[in-house]
Amino acid sequence: MKNRNLKGLIVSVWGLLVILVPTVIFPPCSHMLELVDGGTVPMKCFWSGRAEIGIGFLILCGGLLLFFAKSAETRKFISVSTLLTSLVGIAVPAFLIGGCAMETMTCRTTTFPALYVLHALLILFCVVSFFSAGEVGSGTTKASL
Amino acid sequence: MKQLSLTTYVIALNNLRRKKGRSLSLILLSALFSFMLFGGAILIKSLENGVTSLSNRLGADIMAVPYGYEADLQSALLRGEPSTFYFDSGVTDDVAGIEGVQRTSPQIYIATLRAGCCSYPIQLIGYDPETDFIIQPWLSSQVGDPLAEGDIYVGSSINAEPGQMLKFFGITFRVAARLDKTGMGFDTSVFMNLDTARKAARESERLQENPVAQDENLISSVMIKLANGYDVKEVANRILQAYALEGVHVVVAKNVISDVSGSLNGLTVYIVILAAVLGVLSVVVLGVVFSVTFSERRKEFSLYRVLGATKGKLAGLVMMESVLISLAGSLSGIAAAALVVFPFSTYIQSIVNLPYLQPSVGVILAAAGISFLISFLTGPLAALCTALKLGKFEIYTAIRENE
Numbered sequence: 001m002k003n004r005n006l007k008g009l010i011v012s013v014w015g016l017l018v019i020l021v022p023t024v025i026f027p028p029c030s031h032m033l034e035l036v037d038g039g040t041v042p043m044k045c046f047w048s049g050r051a052e053i054g055i056g057f058l059i060l061c062g063g064l065l066l067f068f069a070k071s072a073e074t075r076k077f078i079s080v081s082t083l084l085t086s087l088v089g090i091a092v093p094a095f096l097i098g099g100c101a102m103e104t105m106t107c108r109t110t111t112f113p114a115l116y117v118l119h120a121l122l123i124l125f126c127v128v129s130f131f132s133a134g135e136v137g138s139g140t141t142k143a144s145l
Numbered sequence: 146m147k148q149l150s151l152t153t154y155v156i157a158l159n160n161l162r163r164k165k166g167r168s169l170s171l172i173l174l175s176a177l178f179s180f181m182l183f184g185g186a187i188l189i190k191s192l193e194n195g196v197t198s199l200s201n202r203l204g205a206d207i208m209a210v211p212y213g214y215e216a217d218l219q220s221a222l223l224r225g226e227p228s229t230f231y232f233d234s235g236v237t238d239d240v241a242g243i244e245g246v247q248r249t250s251p252q253i254y255i256a257t258l259r260a261g262c263c264s265y266p267i268q269l270i271g272y273d274p275e276t277d278f279i280i281q282p283w284l285s286s287q288v289g290d291p292l293a294e295g296d297i298y299v300g301s302s303i304n305a306e307p308g309q310m311l312k313f314f315g316i317t318f319r320v321a322a323r324l325d326k327t328g329m330g331f332d333t334s335v336f337m338n339l340d341t342a343r344k345a346a347r348e349s350e351r352l353q354e355n356p357v358a359q360d361e362n363l364i365s366s367v368m369i370k371l372a373n374g375y376d377v378k379e380v381a382n383r384i385l386q387a388y389a390l391e392g393v394h395v396v397v398a399k400n401v402i403s404d405v406s407g408s409l410n411g412l413t414v415y416i417v418i419l420a421a422v423l424g425v426l427s428v429v430v431l432g433v434v435f436s437v438t439f440s441e442r443r444k445e446f447s448l449y450r451v452l453g454a455t456k457g458k459l460a461g462l463v464m465m466e467s468v469l470i471s472l473a474g475s476l477s478g479i480a481a482a483a484l485v486v487f488p489f490s491t492y493i494q495s496i497v498n499l500p501y502l503q504p505s506v507g508v509i510l511a512a513a514g515i516s517f518l519i520s521f522l523t524g525p526l527a528a529l530c531t532a533l534k535l536g537k538f539e540i541y542t543a544i545r546e547n548e
Contacts, residue, residue: 101305102303109489113489
């Protein structure tokens with residue numbers, strides 16, 4: 001397998017892991033908030049988990065594009081866009097949506113730390129992938145994405 | 146074409162790249178060892194800090210609780226598990242009259258419901274600021290004014306800043322201060338004075354039954370400090386003899402701490418044994434691999450010699466390969482351990498079920514440095530034997546031996 005294909009595969013697996021963390025591996029808190037009218041709604045961390053599924057899907061697609069892309073320029077663009085997606089993946093549980101207020105809740109003990117670690121490693125990988133994509137202008141321009 | 150000078154480093158690096166599978170396996174082994182060393186060191190240090198914090202913060206010698214709730218009190222203190230138990234407040238004065246008791250202070254525990262922002266139950270602890278000798282001594286270093294009615298102090302695990310309003314049982318409380326991390330149950334507790342706690346209990350009656358709402362003379366525990374020169378066991382026995390029939394039981398603080406220390410010692414032994422086994426395994430496997438590859442590479446080394454490399458150069462080559470493997474393995478192992486022990490510290494604490502307080506940055510850096518040094522040395526140590534053998538072999542026989 002070519003090096004660039006391997007990188008695409010790794011990013012795809014990473015995207016899949018980001019999807020699996022809030023759904024299977026470390027699901028967020030399952031308690032529901034009771035409303036005054038007696039109804040129930042999920043907590044903030046549930047919505048953070050849902051957003052991460054979407055982010056994971058974008059990363060997975062980025063990985064697939066990286067798998068097929070041949071030109072260095074395209075590969076650099078994909079690396080940058082995946083890196084930015086991962087930054088959003090950190091911002092969602094940290095600031096944009098957030099989670100439970102107590103450190104000992106499931107979302108803050110397992111779900112979010114696992115997502116932070118995954119995204120941090122992916123950001124590092126994207127930086128390496130960007131600089132090892134080769135010179136812009138190299139690679140096959142014909143039939144490249 | 147890019148020109149590469151044939152330095153020992155360049156040749157060693159290319160040798161490792163050529164045998165990717167073997168190199169990665171050796172790096173993985175070295176990484177496992179450093180992971181275990183650094184991760185284990187942080188784990189042990191955090192648990193030790195937790196026990197120290199527990200013995201520093203648990204200022205009482207004896208705690209009097211209603212009979213049958215001794216374990217609940219320990220769970221509340223060690224892990225912040227919310228519990229609700231009561232007996233008559235007269236116990237405070239009764240116990241104060243026992244010989245050997247110097248100070249007593251009552252506390253009220255109220256467990257909240259799974260309600261509010263994030264649906265978690267927490268422990269509300271009401272204490273008497275006038276007699277308290279447990280909570281205030283370590284609060285005073287962080288907060289100046291005594292706690293006013295309606296004000297609360299929150300543990301470090303509760304995400305609320307000073308001045309923020311928090312609602313429990315429909316009452317809004319003002320957060321007066323957020324406390325430092327203690328590594329024990331206080332991190333997930335909320336502190337208030339006795340009057341505020343009783344008010345909270347009355348309000349809680351609308352949602353759940355609370356005996357304090359019916360009888361204001363109820364308390365959950367009495368913290369007891371002994372006068373100098375008195376034996377804890379003796380005084381505890383005196384309390385039991387006098388008031389056991391009235392449903393009063395005692396928890397001796399020393400026993401709580403020694404139980405926790407015992408669990409910590411057991412865990413430490415496991416970690417040290419595992420690290421030692423991995424360390425020995427690393428040296429042995431690396432040594433065997435270097436020795437086997439030396440036999441495989443006799444011809445290669447002979448050719449280096451024919452090309453003019455000295456015996457010292459060959460020994461340097463083997464040492465350099467081991468150094469590069471150890472370097473990559475040790476660094477990646479420490480990085481991997483850091484990615485596990487720091488982000489998942491609260492999860493680890495919930496698994497080990499013991500007081501857990503992460504060490505300071507200085508201690509963490511020292512642990513990383515020492516772990517790196519020990520792990521890094523295993524490679525060169527394992528390769529030393531092979532490097533010494535290189536000085537003895539004959540070029541001619543080595544080249545011709547398979548012909």
